[in-house]
Amino acid sequence: MKIERELMRGAGPVAVLKLLEPGEKYGYELVKALAKRSDGVLAMGQSTLYPMLYNLQAKGLIASRLDKAENGRPRKYYRLTGKGKKRLAHDTQQWQAVTTAMGALGITGSLQGA
């Protein structure tokens, strides 16, 4: 299932920040992880991922470094900054609140448990 662009615009950055929380990742790695961990719901192509990464970098939430991969090719790795960690914590709370509220309305899974 693909989600609407407006919803992706809100969820995508938080998802990327979350994926970078354990450690740095490169672009393709993020695409794969997003697709796998969100069961394809948050899957995104290069046209969405890289502009999003550049925006997060412009806001100072992530940083990048150029390094060589195992095969010797240059590859850019992204990591969370201090500001990005705070933002992730904040956004996580927000999303939890939304999810709870949606659950109370019977939109998300919390209603199913009720």
Add this chain to the structure above:
Amino acid sequence: MNLTFKSLLRLLRKTPLRDLVRGRITGRLDIDQLLEESGLPGLAEGKVRHVVKRTRLWRLEKVDVAHELVAHFLDGIEADTPLDDLLETFGDEQQTAKLIRRAKKRQRPLVWHAFAWTRLSVLILSGVYVLSALYLLTGSPSVTTDYLAILNRKAAGVPADEAAWPIYREALVALDLEREIEWDTPDPNKEYYVPGENSDPYGGGYGMGGYPGYGYKTPGPPYLESRWSRLRFALRPEKPGWSETSVFLTEHAETLARVHLAAALPKSGYLAGFHTAPEDEVLFGVLDSSEHPYMGPHPPLVGALLSHLTPLRQLAWLLAADVSRAVQAGDGDTALADGVAILGLARHADEQTTLINGMVRVSLQELAYRSIQEVMATRPDIWSDDQLRDLAHGLASIEMAPEDWYNGERLWFYDFLQRAYTDDGRGGGQVTHEGAGHLIDYSGESDLIDPVSLESITLLASLPAASVLVAPRAEMRQKYDSFIDHAISETHQPLWQRDDTKTLEAMALEMHESTMQHIRYLPLTIMLPATTSSRYAIETERGERDGVLVGIALELYRREHGDWPGALEALVPTYLPSVPVDRLTGEPVRYRVSDSRPVVYSIGVDGDDDGGRPPVKPEDGTPSNHDASPSGLRSRSDLPACDGDWVLWPGPREE
């Protein structure tokens, strides 16, 4: 070798400046090479190439994006993801390029963002400015009021038998003052400049008052000059050439008698216009304001021709000279008729009621007073008691209305407003393209603006700024009216109660010194009349008339009592209704008899009594403050203050 050189050139071209500065030729801006060497399949390489190209980013940014996208595809291929899947999930090329461009630009330095915002702001403001200019260009003034008709309202419709101007015109034709004559001898009153020797022959321009001989480039003989050019410097008996003047006046006695009759008529009937009336062409030639470089095809009121003023002054000066001739001949009747006629000419000069006309009237009345004083000082016996009484009554009845002159000035400005501003029907409006042009024309900075010239385009470009900076129509008119109202109120205030810091001139100067005010009321600063000096001139004229009235009363007293009175109060009420006040102090004018001759005087602008002694004017022409009359209130501050009294009777006879 050639190929290597080309390769080197390409490397250089594809190397960032920062690398070159560090002495490294990296060629790392070469995206084509990067893609070629990436080993990407053709479809993926093409996609990356198109996206990177479409981003229109800086070259270093493009390289960065290219590296990232190439790495992405290669990572996908190495992870055994089918190329088709990778291409499918890539997304729309155009949309990708657009999003990447937008995001990458956000990463640019703060300075760039500041510049970008500034540029955007400038562009927006420029757009607004251009739109405003175009909007303002659509506004055009509408000329709805015929101010020329208002200016001419007193002179219009005068019956032929009551109009003096046609008779003056006939007289001027008969006198033929402007006809050039070949003279055998030089004018003894002039210095003739020899080109290249003692002066610039064109220095003062032909006919510049007070500088005889300026502009004459032929030292002669023969001396080619108009009759008036010779006469004007020989209008006094003590001047060389007076005998010729006297002969001329005698020969034209009938013509001057016609002028006497004309001057007694109620009106002049001269109509100001933008071109010479056909019947006046014999005097002035063909003048047309619409051909004047500052006026254009539809001349504003400032282009109205007041051509009659100069000939009226010429006639008055000739009549004053004829007074001198009549005194020498002992002809009291003619001297009186001449003097009264000068007053009539003065009245006729005032028919258009502007400050210019008013000042001509003032100067001609002063000329008449001096002629009367001349008779009284040299041959009082040629006038009978009755003639003196009639003259005194005539002088006492002269009424001037400076208010009308100031109100007449409003016409020039109102006409400017209707030609410079739009009209919203409620007295408001914005300055127009034409209006801005008028401003430049009136300021005399340039010739009439050519509508397709660079000046015109510049003017158009400055229009929105002008509409913001220059006061709108209603405010401009209100400001002008307040100034003129103030000038009128000043005329009602005696000079001894004046406050020099609150004159209209001081107010105008204050406005002029504030740049913003100066720009806001620019037309006003250009067109505001010189009311302060006019006011002083009017007060001087009134004082001189008072002097003549007292002088006539003194003469009548002397004839009856055989001697001068001990005090002016003795003249009241038989010979004088009251003792006039000193117009500078508010106290009665002063009086003393010196060497068996009476002197009536004001203490003058220096404020101290010098016993009726007038200021001394240096004979060598050295600049000095020697005018003790109210006109002397505008004395030069860089020279010693005027020392002496303003003698009202007998006034000094000046050319």
